[in-house]
Amino acid sequence: MQLNNNVTEFILLGLTQDPLRKKIIFAIFLFFYLGMLVGNLLIITTIKTSQALGSPMYFFLFYLSLSDTCFSTSIAPRTLVDALSKKTTISFNQCIIQVFTLHFFGCMEVFILILMAVDRYVAICKPLHYMTIMSHRVCSVLVAVAWVGSCVHSLVQIFLALSLPYCGPNEIDHYFCDLEPLLKLACADTYVINLLLVSNSGAICTVSFVMLMFSYVIILHSLRNHSAEGRRKALSTCISHIIVVILFFGPCIFIYTRPATTFPMDKMIAVFYTIGTPLLNPLIYTLRNAEVKNAMRKLWSKKLVSDNVR
Template structure:
């Protein structure tokens, strides 16, 4: 889809942190360290789940996919932000901007649905433990993963089609770190009222459906926990779900604030966007490994095996 053929604006300028030029080197180094940690942390989980037989269950299968999505999600925005810290122009072509927007929503949508699938997985594990292996078998897991990717693809395609209907005559300065729907809509010189409704409805449909499934899953989990009347079972169930609840809150909160409202720019938008595109992918591996003894044990075992192979 050629975005430039029907628009006067051939490239955009990302303002980023234009108000704090003296902090550019410090912020560059900080963001570079964070990106390296995101890459290594999520890659470690992916490799560990793949090679450790004890983690070959539905729960860890989806955890490894979450790490893959987080890794890709951060890669869509962070390298460009780092490059802009070292560049004097901070420009991005129209087609590159649309490409970035596509993958941003593709991976964000996948993570949103994947977190919902993980909540359903915990519901089955806690509320139907005897049937867990038969319900969440390999075939079901692969189909659920396919559904995540497919729905996210169509969600992102709709966003791109609507964005390409916008007309840009100038100015071309995007007051953001990366290309996204709201910063682009603000610059449009055409009527965006209908397109804006489609944007909110498209994002809202996924958010509402995911929220309803999450709500029903955790209502069922809470009901089962209350009926158990076992301190040991209560503690185990709470520990299992706590990490997932933290991740869901950290991801859904900022996304709902950004996308389920009209195209109005707020000063806090940049901070919120950095939070769900950079901080959340960094925290996810930490949250899951620190709160999960089985994952920590598997990581130590995986690293130990590699060290022994090097010594041999």
């Protein structure tokens, strides 16, 4: 499907070309990436091994952490290698694969955040029917639909990228392959493609954000009928979710709702949602969630006991 494509590889210009700054970026990215891995893998392990975290909310949190891990891993390792390399090239096929994985796991995170909002709505507004509506089978089907939807979204991105010819230049002014900087290298009119990009990625981000914020307004409004203890617990959970939604969707909306123009700050904003938000998510969910913290303590205690027995 590659039309008149004379480009076999791209040069990623990265965040900077200064050798000293590249080393600083390597250290910062390594710290953030390792922190993200430890935090999210700890949540994944805790949810999988703890019987106390068997509710739908933690079922979705498991997939959120999995999406965060894969989302950052699609970008960070290559960025770390490029920060230490003099020649930062990426093949055409690898670039397209990175676009696919980036949008697949990014869209997956969007859908999981929506499912988490649905779960909180049912738990708070329909408590008597919660276990019936949000059964394990229903949750599994919803996650499967999210996987399929993410795949469709990512395939659309690939279709848009491959529908244009690339005949040079081949320098991408970014530290990873994404559709918007890639389209700038196409030797054809990309106006229609840019409109399609806004209607795809931009619309998904914006509409999802508005829906999520509206749903949490409804949820918070319904808390007035709950007891003080129930209101406190539900409020703590919802605030955590709202913080995650704002941190993730804010930068994404800024980037993907205006693909025809770029600003110098775009790459720094991309750093925030590709590595910063996945790092903060585990902290937000663990620091504000007593059940997760208790399950982690039990998991750590079991590990210490098993190590002492050996």
